[in-house]
Structures are given as structure tokens and as C-alpha cells.
Amino acid sequence: xxxxxxxxxxxxxxxxxxxxxxxxxxxxxxxxxxxxxxxxxxxxxxxxxxxxxxxxxxxxxxxxxxxxxxxxxxxxxxxxxxxxxxxxxxxxxxxxxxxxxxxxxxxxxxxxxxxxxxxxxxxxxxxxxxxxxxxxxxxxxxxxxxxxxxxxxxxxxxxxxxxxxxxxxxxxxxxxxxxxxxxxxxxxxxxxxxxxxxxxxxxxxxxxxxxxxxxxxxxxxxxxxxxxxxxxxxxxxxxxxxxxxxxxxxxxxxxxxxxxxxxxxxxxxxxxxxxxxxxxxxxxxxxxxxxxxxxxxxxxxxxxxxxxxxxxxxxxxxxxxxxxxxxxxx
Amino acid sequence: xxxxxxxxxxxxxxxxxxxxxxxxxxxxxxxxxxxxxxxxxxxxxxxxxxxxxxxxxxxxxxxxxxxxxxxxxxxxxxxxxxxxxxxxxxxxxxxxxxxxxxxxxxxxxxxxxxxxxxxxxxxxxxxxxxxxxxxxxxxxxxxxxxxxxxxxxxxxxxxxxxxxxxxxxxxxxxxxxxxxxxxxxxxxxxxxxxxxxxxxxxxxxxxxxxxxxxxxxxxxxxxxxxxxxxxxxxxxxxxxxxxxxxxxxxxxxxxxxxxxxxxxxxxxxxxxxxxxxxxxxxxxxxxxxxxxxxxxxxxxxxxxxxxxxxxxxxxxxxxxxxxxxxxxxxxxxxxxxxxxxxxxxxxxxxxxxxxxxxxxxxxxxxxxxxxxxxxxxxxxxxxxxxxxxxxxxxxxxxxxxxxxxxxxxxxxxxxxxxxxxxxxxxxxxxxxxxxxxxxxxxxxxxxxxxxxxxxxxxxxxxxxxxxxxxxxxxxxxxxxxxxxxxxxxxxxxxxxxxxxxxxxxxxxxxxxxxxxxxxxxxxxxxxxxxxxxxxxxxxxxxxxxxxxxxxxxxxxxxxxxxxxxxxxx
Numbered sequence: 001x002x003x004x005x006x007x008x009x010x011x012x013x014x015x016x017x018x019x020x021x022x023x024x025x026x027x028x029x030x031x032x033x034x035x036x037x038x039x040x041x042x043x044x045x046x047x048x049x050x051x052x053x054x055x056x057x058x059x060x061x062x063x064x065x066x067x068x069x070x071x072x073x074x075x076x077x078x079x080x081x082x083x084x085x086x087x088x089x090x091x092x093x094x095x096x097x098x099x100x101x102x103x104x105x106x107x108x109x110x111x112x113x114x115x116x117x118x119x120x121x122x123x124x125x126x127x128x129x130x131x132x133x134x135x136x137x138x139x140x141x142x143x144x145x146x147x148x149x150x151x152x153x154x155x156x157x158x159x160x161x162x163x164x165x166x167x168x169x170x171x172x173x174x175x176x177x178x179x180x181x182x183x184x185x186x187x188x189x190x191x192x193x194x195x196x197x198x199x200x201x202x203x204x205x206x207x208x209x210x211x212x213x214x215x216x217x218x219x220x221x222x223x224x225x226x227x228x229x230x231x232x233x234x235x236x237x238x239x240x241x242x243x244x245x246x247x248x249x250x251x252x253x254x255x256x257x258x259x260x261x262x263x264x265x266x267x268x269x270x271x272x273x274x275x276x277x278x279x280x281x282x283x284x285x286x287x288x289x290x291x292x293x294x295x296x297x298x299x300x301x302x303x304x305x306x307x308x309x310x311x312x313x314x315x316x317x318x319x320x321x322x323x324x325x326x327x328x329x330x
Numbered sequence: 331x332x333x334x335x336x337x338x339x340x341x342x343x344x345x346x347x348x349x350x351x352x353x354x355x356x357x358x359x360x361x362x363x364x365x366x367x368x369x370x371x372x373x374x375x376x377x378x379x380x381x382x383x384x385x386x387x388x389x390x391x392x393x394x395x396x397x398x399x400x401x402x403x404x405x406x407x408x409x410x411x412x413x414x415x416x417x418x419x420x421x422x423x424x425x426x427x428x429x430x431x432x433x434x435x436x437x438x439x440x441x442x443x444x445x446x447x448x449x450x451x452x453x454x455x456x457x458x459x460x461x462x463x464x465x466x467x468x469x470x471x472x473x474x475x476x477x478x479x480x481x482x483x484x485x486x487x488x489x490x491x492x493x494x495x496x497x498x499x500x501x502x503x504x505x506x507x508x509x510x511x512x513x514x515x516x517x518x519x520x521x522x523x524x525x526x527x528x529x530x531x532x533x534x535x536x537x538x539x540x541x542x543x544x545x546x547x548x549x550x551x552x553x554x555x556x557x558x559x560x561x562x563x564x565x566x567x568x569x570x571x572x573x574x575x576x577x578x579x580x581x582x583x584x585x586x587x588x589x590x591x592x593x594x595x596x597x598x599x600x601x602x603x604x605x606x607x608x609x610x611x612x613x614x615x616x617x618x619x620x621x622x623x624x625x626x627x628x629x630x631x632x633x634x635x636x637x638x639x640x641x642x643x644x645x646x647x648x649x650x651x652x653x654x655x656x657x658x659x660x661x662x663x664x665x666x667x668x669x670x671x672x673x674x675x676x677x678x679x680x681x682x683x684x685x686x687x688x689x690x691x692x693x694x695x696x697x698x699x700x701x702x703x704x705x706x707x708x709x710x711x712x713x714x715x716x717x718x719x720x721x722x723x724x725x726x727x728x729x730x731x732x733x734x735x736x737x738x739x740x741x742x743x744x745x746x747x748x749x750x751x752x753x754x755x756x757x758x759x760x761x762x763x764x765x766x767x768x769x770x771x772x773x774x775x776x777x778x779x780x781x782x783x784x785x786x787x788x789x790x791x792x793x794x795x796x797x798x799x800x801x802x803x804x805x806x807x808x809x810x811x812x813x814x815x816x817x818x819x820x821x822x823x824x825x826x827x828x829x830x831x832x833x834x835x836x837x838x839x840x841x842x843x844x845x846x847x848x849x850x851x852x853x854x855x856x857x858x859x860x861x862x863x864x865x866x867x868x869x870x871x872x873x874x875x876x877x878x879x880x881x882x883x884x885x886x887x888x889x890x891x892x893x894x895x896x897x898x899x
Contacts, residue, residue: 137499142374144394271481271506274377275413278420278480281504282454304416307389307409308377 004075004172005031011171016053016180017043017124017161018223018241019312023168026158029148030076033156040072040081041133041152041159044089045116045124048224049264050246053181054162055089056193061166062093066100066111068165071172072158073109080110082152084129090115121225121268125311126159128270139270140311161242182239184211186247202245203235211247218248218257218324225264226316228323229257234330254324255293261320262287269314275305276314283321295325335401337381344397351379351392354405355841361405362414362447364421364528365482366393369828369843370491373483377417382407389413415449421480422529423454440529460507467899470535470686471519472835478531479507485523485532492522492801492828494633508532516636516899518629518802520826521683521709521835534683534709534836538716541706544675545587551674552589553659555652555736556580558596559681559746559831560710561856562849566838567714568724572852574859578729583713584679585730586722595678596738598655599745599754602626603865604875605648605890606751607758610821614792619643621797621812621819624751626650628688629826629835631894633802638809639896647891649703651745652678652685653694656703657889660696662877663735671697677706679713681746681834684826693892709836739868740771740860747850748800748830749776749783752823756787756796757864763789771863777854779829779846782807784819797822800830 009024030038042065046054057065073081081104083097090097090113097113104111114133116123123132127141130152151157160168163181170176180198185191188211196205202221206212213219215233222228222241232247239245248257262284271277279301286294299322306318331346337354344353349372354361364376372393381392384402389409404410422444444451460476485508489497496517500509508531510517523532544550561580562572584592606624613622625631625645634641649657656678660671678685688694689704696703708716741757744750753773760768775785776796781804784797797808797819811818827834832849840846857863865871878886 142394144374144396266504269503271501271503272373273375274417274421274480277504277506278423278454278457279416281457282420282423285455300412301416301420304413308380308391308413308417310374310377 004071004168007171008168011167011176011178013164013167013171013176015161016163016167016242017126018048018226020240023160023164026148026160027072027075029146030156030158033149035156037155038076038078039152039155039157040069040076040078041126041129041157042069042081042083042162042165043124043126043129043159044083044085044162045119045129046086046089046162047119047121047124048226048242048244050183050185050220050224051242051244052183052185053193053243054086056181057162057166058089058093062096062100064169065162065166066104067172068160068167068169069111070104070107070109071168072160072165073104074107076156076158078158079108080112082112082114082133084114084116084123084133086119087116088119121264122270122313125313127311129159130157139272140313143311180243182209182243182245184209184245184247187217187249188213188247199238201236202230202239205239205245206235206247213247214250217250218252218254218327220244220246220248220257220320222319223316225261225268226313226319229320229327230323231327231330234327254328255287257324258293258298258321259284259287262317265313265317270311273308273310273314275301275309276317279305280317299325333397333399335397335399335403337403338405342397348397349393350381350395350397350403353397354392359405361392362418362443363393364418364480365484367484367488367526367841370484370487370526373487375482376421376480378414378421380410380413380417381405382410415447418444418447419449419451419453422449422451423456460505464510465535466510466517466519469519470537470690471683472517472521472524473533473535474508474510475531475533476507478529480529480531481506481508482528483508484526484528488522488526492803493520493629493826494518494637494802497523516632516897518632518636518826519684519687519835520629520802522827524683524835525833525837525839534712535686536712537686537706537708538712541677541708541712541716544677544706545589547675549673551591551669552677553591553593553674554584554587554589554677554679555593555595555598555655556584556679557652557681557685557746557831558599558743558750558853559834559837559849560679560713562746562832562852563681563710563837564713565724566840566845567710567718570724571848574855575729576852577856578731579724579727581732582727582730583717583722583724586717586720589677592732592736593655593659594732594736594738595652595655595680596742596745597736597868597871598651598653598658599742600738600865600868600871601654601658601874601890602648602651602745602751603741603754603758604871605654606646607755607762607865609646609648610755610759611762614794614820620817621822622646623821624755624823625892625894626745626751627825627827627831628682628684630802630824632684632687632897633805633826635894635897636899642894642896645894647893649694649890649892650685650688651742652680652707653689653703653892654890656689657696658874659735660701660703661889662874671701675705676703677708678704679708679710681710681831681837682707682827683709683835685836691892696888711836711838714838735870737868737870739865740857740863741865742868743856743860744853746831747777747853748779748825749798749823750830750853751825752776752796752798752821754865755821756794758866759794760787760789761864761866763792767864772858776823777850779850781828794821795819799824801828802826 013023302318741754
């Protein structure tokens with residue numbers, strides 16, 4: 001079975017949920033954790049705006065996703081796994097998901113279809129998922145413990161995104177071809193979910209999918225609202241994170257982009273920590289009260305969010321804001 | 331097991347289980363922290379106790395950081411300083427705005443700290459309004475100002491770990507705040523939440539204004555009486571620990587308020603001990619309902635009435651000390667001194683928030699329920715505010731004495747510590763049953779800050795089994811024992827607050843864990859130096875009880891006893 005880990009490492013698989021963590025590292029730590037009970041969770045929350053790839057995979061290639069989960073369970077020795085499912089997806093896919101429950105049961109793995117009560121950005125954060133599955137409030141957990149050692153009910157837990165499990169299965173059956181899914185949306189000719197080489201630059205992905213854009217447009221790349229923002233003439237790196245590419249209409253002003261982004265964060269934040277709970281409304285206040293964008297004051301707050309917020313979501317607010325600012329300096 | 335690591339180049343040793351923050355605070359580092367409290371699990375929400383790992387450059391909150399051997403941390407890098415400053419400024423953006431109408435006024439510790447750190451509290455606009463000030467059960471004890479709340483959840487933690495888990499999270503996202511669970515569990519007004527709230531969003535319902543009005547009213551005869559636990563903590567308002575001058579300084583401080591008389595709730599405690607010991611002996615000798623529970627903690631009484639009403643017959647019918655003394659002033663003493671009881675205003679200074687509720691209970695009123703034994707209750711914190719507004723400085727106070735009626739025994743002094751009521755009652759019970767004082771008046775098995783204590787004491791032929799509980803959360807231990815063996819105990823003392831009244835909901839906030847122990851020890855020190863150490867030797871109390879004996883039976887009862895009833899929450 002360690003054979004699989006080597007293959008995953010050799011294929012250079014990285015998580016497709018957003019943080020881009022090397023898959024073999026995470027799997028290795030759960031494997032190494034000493035406990036007679038371990039769990040696997042598939043994250044199918046997909047709460048970021050402008051990301052639809054998990055839906056694409058679940059609706060079209062569900063078997064391979066659960067093949068990946070099955071491999072994970074067998075490797076680490078888990079008898080129980082969950083799919084934390086976007087409730088709209090669950091509603092639409094109920095029957096085929098129930099078939100997967102039967103399929104995994106044949107492999108002596110209990111699969112639990114966990115329905116998210118509401119779709120939210122935070123609902124996809126891995127420690128929040130564990131809290132919700134345990135019946136606790138929808139807030140992130142302290143990062144004092146890693147899920148790989150101290151996850152669901154304190155047991156070592158492997159959490160990966162739908163696409164990651166899909167990729168693992170591809171690596172195992174030799175069909176992995178270094179491609180990934182991109183969700184392209186916004187002011188483009190041909191929006192949709194596309195499978196393209198993960199090494200292509202964003203510019204080439206857009207060209208290849210018949211979505212070439214004006215070099216002056218702003219594009220948000222990566223993980224929905226927390227993805228970085230670039231001009232259309234600065235897209236020569238591959239997309240990271242959850243693979244979203246959203247193109248803003250040409251006439252959109254930077255300030256409008258910021259307000260939209262921050263309003264989304266304000267709506268999504270959990271209220272636990274100071275920099276996020278109090279910082280986001282303060283940034284919005286600065287944006288609403290001043291004609292010009294007060295970059296210095298705003299970046300000061302987002303920088304503090306990046307270094308001190310409680311969870312990854314708060315820490316990532318800085319990414320779109322700072323990249324937008326830097327793209328304006330060029 | 332210990333771990334040694336470095337902060338700003340200085341060696342720090344952490345005990346097993348201690349976070350970096352705890353170890354750093356013990357070593358004297360001044361790392362700001364808002365959501366971390368002495369006995370509480372940190373909620374890691376304020377994000378102000380930041381440190382940077384010098385090797386990895388990673389910035390984390392020190393309250394959540396587990397020390398690793400040899401780890402090098404810094405509290406002084408520009409990023410850490412920036413993060414700390416901005417987060418504090420964001421947290422207290424609302425605070426500055428509220429300052430003018432906050433009773434803490436310019437003695438507010440937050441304002442002090444912010445100032446010393448050079449924070450700009452006007453940098454950020456005040457947060458959006460969250461709602462109105464809410465009084466718990468519309469009662470006289472505790473109120474919550476959601477606009478001051480910074481969602482640190484310390485109150486929720488303390489309510490879960492000590493009390494009835496009445497407080498819970500409310501609202502989502504930027505509206506997340508502290509909420510109350512009405513309908514499911516009762517708030518017993520213990521006020522522990524007010525001793526941990528870092529912003530004063532949760533506080534006692536203040537009675538300072540009423541007290542000042544009474545003190546200024548020339549027609550009012552104002553009697554101030556401090557509770558046993560006040561002297562153990564009052565000096566903390568000026569960062570002073572209790573010592574053998576504390577009682578004298580407390581009287582001197584009270585004198586600055588210019589009341590007509592300074593008496594002492596310790597006098598009332600001696601009445602309670604006498605009445606309660608009589609009842610215990612009677613219950614034991616006449617097959618009464620046992621075990622008998624103490625009732626001087628009003629939070630505990632409220633808990634019984636609302637959550638465990640089947641225990642009502644077990645509660646002693648003796649009134650609590652300040653009510654006993656209040657009745658004595660307004661009846662026996664007023665009659666002797668020819669003062670109209672209606673013109674007497676009794677102000678109790680208590681370490682407690684629930685006493686505000688107790689003193690408003692109508693069944694305790696006298697003269698056809700028209701006169702309250704106690705008119706106003708001030709917490710230790712409120713007294714500190716009143717004294718500071720008069721410019722009182724603790725260190726400059728010269729020890730003073732109370733007025734004649736304040737005389738009390740050492741048994742009364744220890745009422746403020748968990749186990750103290752029990753010990754005092756046992757001293758009296760022993761004397762009542764044997765005609766002699768206990769050979770050694772110190773009954774140490776019931777002392778200390780542990781949550782559950784039990785002991786046996788041989789009195790003549792009888793072995794009396796006693797239990798002592800501090801914090802409501804520990805009650806199930808004893809209840810389970812009683813379920814197995816209803817005769818497991820004769821007498822049980824329960825105090826809602828951890829360690830008893832010395833750590834009550836009205837006491838000053840503290841950060842050092844040892845404070846509770848020091849407060850407790852100071853009371854035992856007072857006891858050990860007293861000439862009389864049992865309630866039955868308090869002559870004035872015996873005079874009062876003899877006077878009461880001569881009254882009609884119904885009056886006697888209405889002065890000394892009370893009753894309880896099941897309460898719907």
C-alpha cells in the first residue's frame with residue numbers, strides 16, 4: 001500500500017481544496033499517527049463563489065471520487081468516512097450517493113452522507129467541518145492540534161477535497177495525466193468547468209478554452225473570494241488553489257472589486273477573532289466613507305489579518321486586497 | 331516535567347501543560363492578553379498575545395502555543411508589535427466611546443493599559459450597535475451591554491466551568507456576541523462572568539447612585555456593613571495584597587464615605603452561626619430532615635429553588651448573615667437607640683452579585699413585609715469605585731475601628747472562605763452538645779480551595795459527617811453520594827463561587843491564580859488572632875438573641891428564619 005504513497009509523491013499531487021498542500025505529506029502523517037481508530041472526510045462543501053469543479057466531478061465521475069476515498073480508508077486503516085456535502089449537491093445526487101454507501105459497505109467501510117445545513121464559505125474550512133460533524137457550532141477550531149493527529153472526536157483524520165480523491169484514484173489506476181479542473185466564470189465568452197494541464201498559465205488556460213480576455217481586465221484566480229487578483233496582462237503563472245478563474249467586466253473599478261470582496265467576507269466570517277470580526281467591517285467603513293481607496297490603512301489591517309487571524313479564511317483576506325493593490329502599481 | 335525555551339533571549343521554564351503565555355506571564359513578561367484568564371481555557375479569539383518564532387518567522391498566539399525545548403521566541407519584532415497594536419485598537423474601538431458613561435471612569439484598567447501601550451483608541455470607528463443593555467431576568471444583579479462585548483467568550487467558559495452554563499454564544503459572523511439561554515437553565519446570579527469580562531460588558535447592576543443619595547440624605551441614618559470577604563480583597567483595588575492591617579484600613583476607607591455607623595456583617599455571621607447550629611442540633615436530635623444544607627449563599631438557594639426544588643426541606647431556615655444583622659439594626663438596636671427603623675438605610679458591602687437579589691426578596695422583609703433588612707448592596711468593585719472617586723489611597727489609610735456593634739468572633743471572620751460557615755457552625759454545635767469548646771478550634775479538613783471536601787467529627791457520642799462544596803458544578807458529586815446513601819452526611823455547606831465568597835462574583839478581577847488562596851489565608855489569619863473564636867461567646871449577639879426570645883413567636887420567626895419556594899425560570 002505504501003506503494004500508493006510513493007506514486008502520489010512522484011506524481012506531485014497537491015490538494016485541490018485551496019491551500020495546495022502536498023497530498024502525500026498529509027496522508028503520511030495520518031498513516032503515522034498512532035491510534036486504533038482513524039477517519040476520512042471528503043470535503044464537498046464547495047462554498048467559494050465561482051467554483052463548480054466538485055459538482056462537475058460528483059455529477060459525472062462519482063465512482064472515481066469514491067475509489068479515491070476507498071484507497072484512503074484502506075491505506076490509513078479507517079473503517080468510517082464522511083462526505084461533507086453541499087446540500088444542493090446532495091439533494092440532486094442522493095440516489096447515486098446512496099449507491100456509493102452500498103459500494104463502500106462491500107469494502108467494509110461505512111460511508112456517512114453528511115448534509116450541510118446551509119452552504120457557506122466557512123462551512124468548507126476543514127476544522128469547521130469537523131466541528132459541524134461533531135454537532136458543534138459552525139466555527140473553526142484552534143490550530144493547536146492538527147487534524148492528522150487530533151481530528152474528528154480527537155482521532156487522526158484525513159480531510160481532502162473531492163478533486164484530490166479523484167486525482168489519487170487516477171494516480172492509482174495510472175490515468176493521471178497532470179491535468180486539473182478550472183472553473184472559468186464572469187465576463188468571458190465560454191464560461192464553464194474545463195480539464196486542462198495544471199502546468200498551463202492562466203493566460204493559456206483562458207486562450208485554450210476560448211476565453212481570451214482584454215489585457216486590462218481584472219481576473220481573480222485561485223480560491224473564489226480569497227484568490228489573488230491580477231490584470232489580464234499578468235497571467236503567466238498557473239492557477240493555484242481551487243482553480244477558479246473569474247474575469248471581471250472591463251469597466252469594473254478596483255474599489256468595486258474590493259467592496260464586493262469585503263462584503264463577501266463580512267457575510268462569511270464566523271465572528272471568533274478580532275482581526276477578522278472587527279477588521280473586515282472597519283475596512284468596509286473605510287471604503288464606504290472615502291471616495292479614494294485608503295490603501296495604506298486597509299493594507300495595514302489585512303496584513304494583521306494575515307499574520308494573526310484564527311483560521312485560514314481570515315488569513316487569506318490579505319491575498320486579493322494586496323494583489324489588487326500591487327497590480328495597480330505596475 | 332518542565333520545558334525550557336527562550337523569549338526575547340531570556341530563559342523561560344514552563345511546567346507540564348502550561349502554554350507559552352502562561353509560562354511567560356509567570357516569568358514576569360508583559361504580554362497583553364484579553365481572552366485568557368487565570369483558571370480558564372483560552373478561547374484564542376483576541377489575537378493579542380502574539381509571539382514570533384525567531385527561527386521560522388511564524389507568528390502565533392502564545393496562549394495556544396505549546397512550548398518546545400529550546401524554542402526561541404520574540405515579542406518584539408515589528409510584525410508582532412504591529413499585530414498586537416492593531417488588534418488591541420480594533421478590540422477597544424468601542425470602549426473609548428463608552429468611557430464617559432462608564433462607572434469605572436478614569437480608574438478603568440483597560441484605559442490604563444491602552445494608554446501605557448500608546449494605543450490610539452480613536453483610530454477605528456466604533457463598532458455597529460448591537461442592541462440594548464439587558465438585565466438578567468430583569469433582576470437587580472447582572473447586566474450585559476452587547477455594545478461593549480468583544481466576543482472573547484470568557485464569560486461563557488466560566489459559566490460552563492463553574493455555574494449553570496446559562497451563557498451561550500448568540501448571533502453569527504460580525505454579530506456574534508454573548509447570549510443568554512432563557513428557559514432551559516437558570517442564571518443563579520453568581521456573577522462569576524463579571525469577574526472575567528475584560529471590558530465591563532458584563533457587570534453588576536450598579537447601586538452606586540442609590541448609595542451616594544442615601545449617604546447625602548441628612549434624614550437618613552446610614553449604616554454600612556462590610557462582609558467577611560471584603561477585607562481580604564479591598565486593597566486589590568490599589569494593587570495591595572491582604573495583610574494584618576487590612577481590616578483596619580477597610581474601616582478607615584468606609585469612614586471616608588461618612589456613614590452614621592460602621593458595623594460589620596461578621597456580627598450577622600455570628601447570629602447565623604448560632605441560629606443555624608441550633609437548627610442542626612434540633613434536626614439531629616428530633617429526626618428532622620437531614621442532611622441540612624447551608625443557605626447563606628443566595629445563588630445556591632436560587633439554584634435549589636429553580637433546579638433542585640426537592641432539596642428545599644434540606645435548606646436551613648436560618649437567614650444569611652447580612653440579613654440577620656440588618657434585622658438586628660432595624661429592630662433591637664433601633665429600639666435601644668430610639669431611631670425610626672424607616673429612617674435607617676443599611677448598606678451591605680458584599681463580595682457577591684447575588685446578594686442584590688437576596689436583599690430584594692420580599693419574604694425577608696420585616697414589620698409586615700414593609701421594611702427591607704438591607705436597603706442597598708454594593709459589591710467590592712463598586713466600593714472601590716466610590717472610594718477612588720473620593721481620592722482614597724489605600725497605602726495612606728490609617729487603621730481605624732468600626733462602631734461598637736461590629737464586634738465579632740473569629741468564627742464569623744472565616745465565613746468568607748469555603749468551609750468557613752461549616753467550621754463556625756461545628757464550633758457552636760460542639761459547644762451546644764457537650765457544653766465545652768472544641769479542644770482544637772481549627773477544623774482543617776474543611777479548609778482549602780478544593781471544590782469538594784468531606785470530613786467527620788466526633789462530638790460526644792455522635793459522629794457528625796459533613797461535606798463542603800464550592801462551585802455549583804461540583805454539586806453532582808455529593809448528590810450522587812446522597813442517592814446511594816441518604817445518610818451519608820448530616821450537614822453540607824454549598825457556595826456557588828470557587829473557593830467561597832472570597833472569590834465571589836463581586837470581588838475585584840485578578841490574574842494571578844494565587845490570589846484566591848491569599849484571600850482565604852488572610853481570613854484564617856484574622857480568626858487565629860481573635861480573642862473570641864466562637865459565635866456563642868459574642869455577647870452582643872447573645873443579648874440580641876435573648877431579646878428576640880422575649881418577642882412573640884411569629885415575630886421571632888420573622889426575624890430569624892426564612893422560607894423557600896419552587897421558582898419557575
